[in-house]
Amino acid sequence: MMNSRFTDKTIPFMLEAGQQTDPGWLDRHQQTYDEIVRLPFLELAQTLKSELQDTVPDYHFPTRGIGRIKRAANKVVSGEACYKDWLSLSAAKPSASRFERNPHLFLGILPGIAPYMGVILAGGLFMPTSAQLKRVRQAIARDAEPFHTLFSDPTFARFFxxxxxxxxxxxxxxRGFDPEHSDEQWLRLKTFLVVKRVSSDVFTSPEFAMWVVQHYRQLARLNRLLEAALDRP
Structure with missing residues (x-):
């Protein structure tokens, strides 16, 4: 359980930050930023790493260089916002290729980003390469039962x-797939994600970190199925 926590002021603060063109704005609001954004975010990252390493020991959980909303000065165009209005955490197996992403565990505080406009939790494969996309589609076309079994499992369904x-x-x-396949919708997917919107009550709860841990344990089951599909020649 985190000592620091997000509050009902966190999202409004992030949205306000995303509108600021004054580079000194954060200096004047440093204490508020630390209390309701940066420290809760850092503690959340540390909790996820310590609690989930037994579930996914091969995953990398970032705990450094995160929680920053100030944009690099050389990346800010004159008149644009100096700060981000979003933060995210992503954990996954280190990729063997800089062109490919592995299935990941994701948390996003995205109050100004459509279509979510809030806090989301997600797992699965985002923005796969064409080769990765083909391998997952082939796995589903051959035998989608492992995915159906997971999604219908009472424990998984309780969370997602x-x-x-x-x-x-x-x-x-x-091309190359049966248009009459019983899982034709899955075969047409461009990403393989399970997503959950997080309510304000959950986000601001002192038990939020452990709530995320419980959900991540279930999402890791999905990721293992996707990793197996990607590893198959």
Whole structure:
């Protein structure tokens, strides 16, 4: 359980920060930033690393260089905001290629980013390469039962009531796949993600870190299925 915690002022503070063009704004609000953004974020990252290393010992959990909202001066165009209005944490197996991403565990504080406009929790494969996309689709086409079994498992369903997000799909069946396949929607997916919106009550709860840990343990089960699909020749 975190000593610091997010509050109902965290999201408004992030949105206000994202509108500031004065580089000195954060200096005048440093104490508030530390109390309701930076310290809770750092403690959350440390809790996730310590609690989840037994579940996913091969994952890297970042705990340094995170929680910063100030943009680098050389990346700020005149008249644009000097600060980000979002923060994110992502944990995954280190990638063997700089061109590919592995399935990951993700937490995003994204109050100004559509379509989420809030806090989200996610797991799965985001922005796969064409080769990765083909391997996962082939695994589903051969045998989608492991995914169906996971999504219908009572424990998993208690945390995530839906399966894959169906918002990012190809308009038609990819070449080489049966258009009459029973899982044709999954075969048209461009990303393989499970996403959950986090309510304000949960986000500001003193038990938020352990709530994330419990959800991540379930998302890790999905990631293992996707990793197995990617590892298959």
């Amino acid at each position: 009531s839906k399966g894959f997000e169906l918002e990012n799909m190809a308009a038609r069946m990819p």
